[in-house]
Amino acid sequence: MEHTVSDPLVDDYLRRLDVAAAGLPPDRREDLLGGIREHIDAAIASGEVTDEASLRALLDRIGEPEEIVAAAAEPGDVQPWAPPPAPTVYYRRPGMGLEIAAVLLLTLGSLLFVVGWLAGIVMVWSSRRWTLAEKLVATLVFPGGPGLVLWLSAVAVGQTMCTTTSGDGASTDVVETCTSTGFSLPAPFGALAVLLWLVLPLVVAGVLLHRARRRADSEPPVPVYPATRSRWGGLEIAAVLLLGVGGFLVPVVAPLAGLFCAWMSSQWTRAEKWVATAIASMGLMIPVLGLAFAALARTS
Amino acid sequence: MAIFDIGIIPVLFAFWFSGVVAAVYLTVRLQMRR
Numbered sequence: 001m002e003h004t005v006s007d008p009l010v011d012d013y014l015r016r017l018d019v020a021a022a023g024l025p026p027d028r029r030e031d032l033l034g035g036i037r038e039h040i041d042a043a044i045a046s047g048e049v050t051d052e053a054s055l056r057a058l059l060d061r062i063g064e065p066e067e068i069v070a071a072a073a074e075p076g077d078v079q080p081w082a083p084p085p086a087p088t089v090y091y092r093r094p095g096m097g098l099e100i101a102a103v104l105l106l107t108l109g110s111l112l113f114v115v116g117w118l119a120g121i122v123m124v125w126s127s128r129r130w131t132l133a134e135k136l137v138a139t140l141v142f143p144g145g146p147g148l149v150l151w152l153s154a155v156a157v158g159q160t161m162c163t164t165t166s167g168d169g170a171s172t173d174v175v176e177t178c179t180s181t182g183f184s185l186p187a188p189f190g191a192l193a194v195l196l197w198l199v200l201p202l203v204v205a206g207v208l209l210h211r212a213r214r215r216a217d218s219e220p221p222v223p224v225y226p227a228t229r230s231r232w233g234g235l236e237i238a239a240v241l242l243l244g245v246g247g248f249l250v251p252v253v254a255p256l257a258g259l260f261c262a263w264m265s266s267q268w269t270r271a272e273k274w275v276a277t278a279i280a281s282m283g284l285m286i287p288v289l290g291l292a293f294a295a296l297a298r299t300s
Numbered sequence: 301m302a303i304f305d306i307g308i309i310p311v312l313f314a315f316w317f318s319g320v321v322a323a324v325y326l327t328v329r330l331q332m333r334r
């Protein structure tokens with residue numbers, strides 16, 4: 001029997017009951033709602049309910065909708081009045097993308113003449129994980145990075161050319177005239193300077209990375225909500241960029257660094273890492289195959 | 301030797317290209333899992 005009394009109190013009560021029973025199986029939900037409706041209608045029809053006070057008393061006797069549903073629920077039923085389970089929050093350790101990119105640019109990136117190194121320095125100064133002193137050391141040891149010294153030694157190396165001329169008939173002296181181009185240090189000092197310029201930036205980069213990692217680990221973990229959870233962290237972006245773009249700018253070295261990043265990442269499975277390594281290594285196969293073909297051609 | 305007749309540029313290009321393919325592969329795998 002449908003309830004025929006259209007009273008805001010009854011309507012509100014039945015709506016609350018309907019909401020509370022949302023988690024029950026449909027048949028039991030219908031039974032429950034129908035039973036309560038019937039009970040209210042019967043009470044009203046019997047004259048028990050004459051005014052608002054008696055209606056309120058009736059609804060109080062029936063009970064709170066949530067309690068009725070809780071009593072009707074069986075184990076396994078969803079408890080709709082309970083707050084929805086809080087979304088699972090994951091925590092990850094603070095990202096190091098900026099610092100890793102800065103260190104890579106200061107070292108490998110310096111091979112891109114000055115540009116890569118400058119980009120690295122901008123990143124170093126924009127990171128909050130290094131002290132002023134560390135940023136100064138990163139900038140001053142050494143400007144241009146190891147890449148610059150390689151460029152300079154390839155392009156602007158000093159050369160000394162000597163010519164000997166015999167004296168004229170009156171003298172037997174041999175005159176040697178030497179001219180130097182560019183700037184050159186005495187060999188031992190030059191070699192030492194080049195070595196330091198190549199090695200010290202790498203040492204500084206290692207120390208900076210280590211300190212940034214330590215500071216990042218002491219920071220509170222970063223909550224990652226499922227809706228915003230991204231698999232793309234600094235390592236993953238670095239891996240893909242180094243493999244994809246880096247190989248064009250810094251052949252061989254950048255793809256190897258990219259593979260290293262991919263292997264450090266926990267986002268790819270071991271199988272995927274092996275596949276990527278195999279694909280990236282195919283370029284290396286070309287010279288190997290060339291040698292094999294050459295050997296075959298010689299024997300045949 | 302035959303290998304040196306190829307020249308270094310095509311070898312570097314091949315190596316770079318294989319890196320690109322590897323990068324695309326890793327990207328696709330990661331995107332598919334989201």
